Amino acid sequence: MLTTAPPTTSAVAPTAPRVVVVDDTPDLRNLLRLMLLRGGLDVVGEAADGRAGIEVVRRERPDIVLLDIAMPVMDGLEALPTLRRVVPQAKIIAMSAFGATQMAARAVAAGADGYVQKGTSLHAILAYVAELSGVEQRPARPVAVTRTHEGGRSRPVNAAPAPIDRRSSGSRDESSTLAVAHAPYGVLEVSDEPSPRVRSTNPVARRLLGGSPAVGALLSLSAPGLAHHVATHRHEADAVFDALLDAGSVRATLRRAGGSLFVYLDSTTEDVGLLRRAIATASHDLRGPIAVIDGVVEALAWGETPVPGAERDRLLQAVGRQVAELDRVTADLFTSTQVHRGTLHVDLHTFRAGALLVDLLGDHDDITVDVREDPPVVADPLRLEQMIGNLLNNARRYGAAPYAVVVRPGTGGRTVRIEVADRGPGVPVDFEPQLFREFTRAQGTVATGTGLGLYVVRTLAEAQGGTASYRRHPEGGAVFTLQLPAAP
The missing domain is CATH 3.30.450.20 (PAS domain)
Structure with a gap:
């Protein structure tokens, strides 16, 4: 997905440095755009993955590129060499949800001019971008807030991150070596x-x-x-x-x-290694939404000029979306814990799944809900929401639009069949046997995730007397099917 930056009420000078932001989280792109514009830079384009980012950069020829590392389709590390060739004079600044990882050194080695950690204050990121690109930063008065970061250390919001210079840093610099060790x-x-x-x-x-x-x-x-x-x-x-x-x-x-x-x-x-990787990816999934919420709080309080009403509404909507994402991740972690403790509980009711899903997903422009027939199902409506949410989240991470949810009677009328389909690459054949296992993710994927989503779907389906399965879409993509008991 590639876009031209949306219009804004903030004025920028005609000679302001031109910036392209490449990140797969729309809410974070919006925050970065707001921050850059208020700092006097001109955001000329945005993209949601590395491949689209290359197209935007090729078209706009920006002076600065803010590039996320972990993205679907093509990640930032894969895009970096091409971006470096397309705009050799531009400053390319890599971003990641973790600051102390080998990713920083890898990004610099691949051609980035510097690296910033998501979750760093917006004012600090702007100061770093200005320093690295030689831009004179507009005066600003950030509020005096202190936040706690890694290791329990506290620092003020206007403390700029330490720059990483690609001309003097290598793949074995001190900070990356410490991260690789752990x-x-x-x-x-x-x-x-x-x-x-x-x-x-x-x-x-x-x-x-x-x-x-x-x-x-x-x-x-x-x-x-x-x-x-x-x-x-x-x-x-x-x-x-x-x-x-x-x-x-x-x-x-x-x-x-x-x-x-x-x-x-x-x-x-190695089970212990599997668990440690699951903890690392769960931390990543939690930290992303926290970084957005943290940035919104700062943006609303940053500077003497109030955020315009329409922009404030968008920021608050972003908070709602990120809270929902936090709720999804923590719900999966809690469900997994309940399974292992033997305390998983489902509250069965008779209701029409199609009507519930139309109400739940009706305002999502990228999802088609097709209710061919809507026989009553015996299931837990809250758990059904959790399962469908996980399947759609999985489709967005690893698949591609269009997304479709289809409700119809199962074979013989004994079940209600709910399908979630996408038109992405589908599941690698050699990974299909592991698909519903706990803490597993396909090797080589650039998308992040706890590896719990599909495990939770299968476990919840079976706890309600149903099944969860996967098949390849005949026209390309993945189809995940829930079969839940129909009401007698």
Whole structure:
């Protein structure tokens, strides 16, 4: 999705630096646009994924690009080399929901001029953009608010983030090394050559490799099978393959960054590693909405000029959407906990699912609700909302519009059949057996998620005497089907 920036009441100078914002969260794009315009910059375009961002940047030729790292279709790391070629003189600033991760160094190595953490105050982001791009910032009077960030440290809202300069930072800078050391998966850096040599490993990678290979040593000496795969796939943009190490089978993802190859190793058998990754992704899903809500609070209180009424209404609507997203994530986490404790409860009622879903989804322009017949169903209406919400969220993350919800009688009239369909790429065939398992996500995907959504859907369906299943759409895409008991 690509757009030209919407009109605004804020005036910008004719010579103001031109900015393109690329982020998959519309509410965050709106906040960044508001912040940049109030700081005297000209937002000339927006996009929701890396591929669309390249098109907007190619068309607008901006001076500054704010680029999210984790996006569907094409992520920021994949888009960076092309953006660098299209606008070699522009300042490209990468963004992520986490500040202390290897993503910062990877983005800088791939061509970004700097990096900011989502959740940093809007005023601090603006100050950083101005500093990095040489823009004289408009005077502003942010309110004196103190927030607590990582590690319990507090800092004022006008404390700018420390810049990362791509000319002096590499893939092994101090902050990224600390983050890689605590990553819940193996990170192995090797040289980009036919016989790769080890450059760095984190603790998880060393354990999976069965030891600590010496820096500079041939990878084939400690992991010949993995070394063969790396050499075979090293020219591919983003290869994913299975390898056998001393600790067992792993799924490896290979990505290029600067003059190195990074190999990300996920154990396919380690439950603790699975749980740690689930915690990391759940934290990401929670932090995104919190960053938007935090930004809205600051935007409403920032400066002496009040936010215009229409803009204030949009900001408050954004808060409502992000609160709903927080509610969805925490509901899934709580449901999973109830399942494990044996305390999951469903409150069965007889009602018409089609009428409920029309009322629930009728104002969503991108969703078609098709109620062919609407026989009464015996189910928990709140749990049905949770299941449909998860399926639509899954479709938006991994699929593509148009989205359709279809309600009709099941075979023999004994069930009510509810389908949620999209026209995306569908589920990878080799991942289909794991689709409804807890804490699982398809390898190689750039979309984030806890890996709980479909597990919760299946568990809730079975708790109500029904089933959940998946099939490929005959015209391309995914179809998820709920079958719930029909009223006698």
